[in-house]
């Protein structure tokens with residue numbers, strides 16, 4: 173009997189082994205080479221059957237390899253990643269319209285991406301889809317309305333003036349101030365954008381510009397510092413393990429993070445767990461303060477909170493609406509739990525801070541390398557700032573060269589160079605049958621610099637192109653920096669006006685130069701275009717008299 177039992181187990185093990193072997197064979201060879209309906213789509217050779225083109229992608233500058241493929245293979249490209257997982261790039265407007273707008277529900281963000289975003293930026297707007305997304309977006313839209321942003325612009329200036337003061341004092345303290353001083357501009361942009369988002373969105377003064385050990389700034393520094401191709405690959409692997417995203421967010425993981433630190437493979441995960449724990453604790457503190465403020469002053473909640481349209485007030489209102497409705501007060505609204513409000517707070521801190529900082533740092537880099545455009549910008553902003561040191565939303569919007577510079581920088585160096593979608597069911601895009609489960613690469617940087625749209629100088633910085641756009645330009649599908657459709661960036665207008673106000677004050681007060689001749693700055697091969705070396709630039713004072 174015992175022998176029979178052992179034989180059965182052996183049989184089962186053998187069957188299991190054969191199944192795993194077949195699955196591996198299927199994924200590594202049969203599917204990509206013989207069975208996939210996409211195998212005729214042109215694209216780079218399959219190379220390593222285990223990793224596909226992944227190693228090259230992970231070590232290349234974001235979007236550059238894909239741009240080469242599009243040049244070589246045309247507007248639809250297939251690239252096979254690890255274990256035969258296929259990614260398809262679609263470049264044409266009709267295809268992008270289908271994926272991002274008309275059939276967006278059939279092309280959601282892939283689960284591993286939602287989980288990575290959820291772990292590092294909360295399970296908020298960036299991770300939900302369908303009806304839940306629609307409702308959340310409705311609650312948040314008023315915070316980003318033009319009247320609301322007009323009212324908020326003045327709040328940016330405390331932080332920007334602090335930055336100008338810090339850079340001026342440090343430059344003046346040099347033995348020969350006329351030689352200027354080198355600053356890691358990305359780090360300063362990261363601090364100023366963090367202070368701005370905390371103040372305008374949550375009414376919370378971080379003051380990371382003046383406080384080098386600010387807890388929130390430090391936590392984000394550690395988190396953002398993790399960005400590299402190999403780390404992203406590790407995260408994708410980890411987040412694809414069932415239950416891992418839940419574990420990452422648990423108190424248990426925080427309490428046992430020292431275990432993870434012992435393995436070099438898991439150390440980045442431990443840093444993420446630690447940083448997110450600190451960021452959540454601070455956000456929780458802000459939220460608790462605002463909730464108790466609102467509860468104590470809300471004699472008439474609906475009237476009181478309707479006036480305030482900053483992000484936190486809207487969230488608090490949604491949170492309290494649930495309580496009030498329970499008490500039968502009749503206040504209607506989308507209900508949010510404490511946890512959901514926290515997730516939104518994390519989303520706006522994460523999504524609204526590093527992206528704008530990268531955009532600013534690259535604009536300064538491009539201006540440092542184009543002194544003529546920089547001088548032209550200074551000539552435009554100085555008279556306005558002489559007349560009004562804190563220009564309004566409208567005044568900033570009317571500055572034409574500033575507009576050209578910001579748009580051109582966001583086109584050439586989009587802070588989010590790509591994003592992903594996944595086919596939830598089999599369908600046809602641009603005449604190509606796309607099977608369920610296929611990953612779609614949304615080629616933000618590739619489209620933004622596509623010669624078919626932008627002409628031969630598509631890969632160069634030329635702000636003047638915005639004065640006379642080519643006939644091939646389409647307002648929705650030629651510049652994808654904020655993508656398009658229901659998931660398009662909710663903070664687009666805020667980001668642009670914030671960039672304009674920071675740049676106007678910086679360029680009026682300082683000259684920016686590369687820190688040495690022949691300097692090369694590269695973005696990290698990761699989710700955003702954070703400059704790999706924090707972008708050292710030489711900063712000289714401008715005599716405004």
Ligand code: HEM
Nearest residue numbers: 297523524527528531587588591654655659661662663667
């Ligand atoms: C230059 C700065 C910025 C750039 C380039 C940028 C870019 C993007 C992109 C490309 C997406 C789409 C991601 C995807 O669907 O996979 C996105 C979504 C989003 N962004 Fe931004 N963003 C910027 C600034 C901001 C700011 C300032 C905020 C808020 C304060 C913000 C909040 C969000 C949110 C909440 C989403 C998710 C929207 C949704 O799915 O409904 N972003 N952003």
